[in-house]
Amino acid sequence: MKQSDEKLAQEAKVLFDESVDELDAATLSTLNQSRQKALAELHAPPTQWLRWVPAAAMATAAFLVVTIILPGPANIPSVPADVTDMEILLGEDSIEMLEDLEFYAWIDMLEQENDVG
Amino acid sequence: MSAESACFAVSCVSEQTTGTRALQKEQQLNRFLAEVERRALRIAEIGVRDRDDALDLVQDAMIKLARNYSDRSSDEWTPLFYRILQNGVRDWHRRQAVRNRVMVWFGRGKRDDEDFDIVAAAPDPMGRSPDEELQNSEAMDSLENAVRELPLRQREAFMLRTFEGLDVAGTAVAMGCSEGSVKTHYSRAIHSLRDTLREHDETV
Structure with a gap:
């Protein structure tokens, strides 16, 4: 210099x-x-944990937005499988078919014979 | 002496040693801050042109140093302290720039009489004659104005090297740059100041 x-x-x-x-x-x-x-x-006591407060708040807010506010495919009502089975079992048509099982077997046999003929 | 009382005695001695060490560290930090605070205030004041803001910045720097770096070696405190302070000054300028833009937007400028300082206008406490006081005051004003006109990095390098007396390595740590950059900034600052002050002398 x-x-x-x-x-x-x-x-x-x-x-x-x-x-x-x-x-x-x-x-x-x-x-x-x-x-x-x-x-x-x-x-002063250590305040290291305070650094995580904003991040935790952001994560909570994001979780709430995703789970509560945003609509998703989970809103489409699904029919449980056991309910469907119950409807089939309890339906009147099904019971009638079971009662005339021999009649339906005879019709089926006729149709097979016609196909062969 | 039983084993339990021996353990108790060792524990007491250990706590005493830790307490003594903490007290020594506090006294050491107190001495350091007391030694540096007035120069730091003037350096910050030259940077921001406002005593109250400079006081706030120095306080923030002191607290951050104590909170985050008190366990470092005392040799490291000076550059670390000035690094915190310079960061504070830079943040202050950024905030001022935003504030000024907002104030311009709302059509509110700064009034001329806001800079008047009644304490600064009081008589000299060192008992110098009005002529001497005026001469020194004018010289310092010229110097301050010239320093303020320097680009930020040159101003930092000049103030840390000249006013605080940091060496090149310490200034580099405080400014967060290489030693080569410090030398360049300082050299340019000196040349600019010489030109500016010469112009001022010729004008006067």
Whole structure:
């Protein structure tokens, strides 16, 4: 660095230090209070878990949106299989067919003979 | 001495040692902050042009240093502290830019008399003559204005190297850049300041 640059830096430093020395009492008092607040942080309990609060809140909100608000294919009503079976078993037609089982077997035999003939 | 009482004694000594170490660390940090706080305030004040905002920034930097880096070696505190402070100053400028855009949008500018500081206008507490006070005050004003006109990175490099007295390596840590960049920014800052202050002297 050139000598003139060094001289400029030195002069700037002197002016700056003077301005530091001129700080008023109210400002120095505020700085002291700030320092005490900072030192109190050394005794504060760890707050690491607080970092996860926003992420947890976002995850909960996303879960609620997906499960409650957004409509999905789950809304289409499905018929349980056992209910369908019960309807077939309890239907009147089915019982009649079971009662005339021999008649239907005879018709089936006739149709087969006609096909052969 | 029974085994239980021996364990108790060892536990007590261990807790005492930990407590003593914590107290030493607190005293060390207190000394560091007390030593650096006034210069840090003036550096922040030159950066943001407002004493109250500068006080807030210094307080934030102190708290963050104590909260996050108090367990580091005390040799590392100075560059870390100034890194936090410089980040705060940069954030402050970003917020101001947004605020100014909003204020312009709503047609509200800053009044001229808002900058008047009644404390700054009071007599000099160091007992210098009005002429001396005026001369130094004018010189510092010129210097501050010239420093403020520097680009941000040059201003940071100049203030940390010259005002705080950090070496190149410490300044690089504080600025979050390489030592080569620090040298470049500092050199350009010195040349710009010399030109600006020469122009000012010729004008006066």
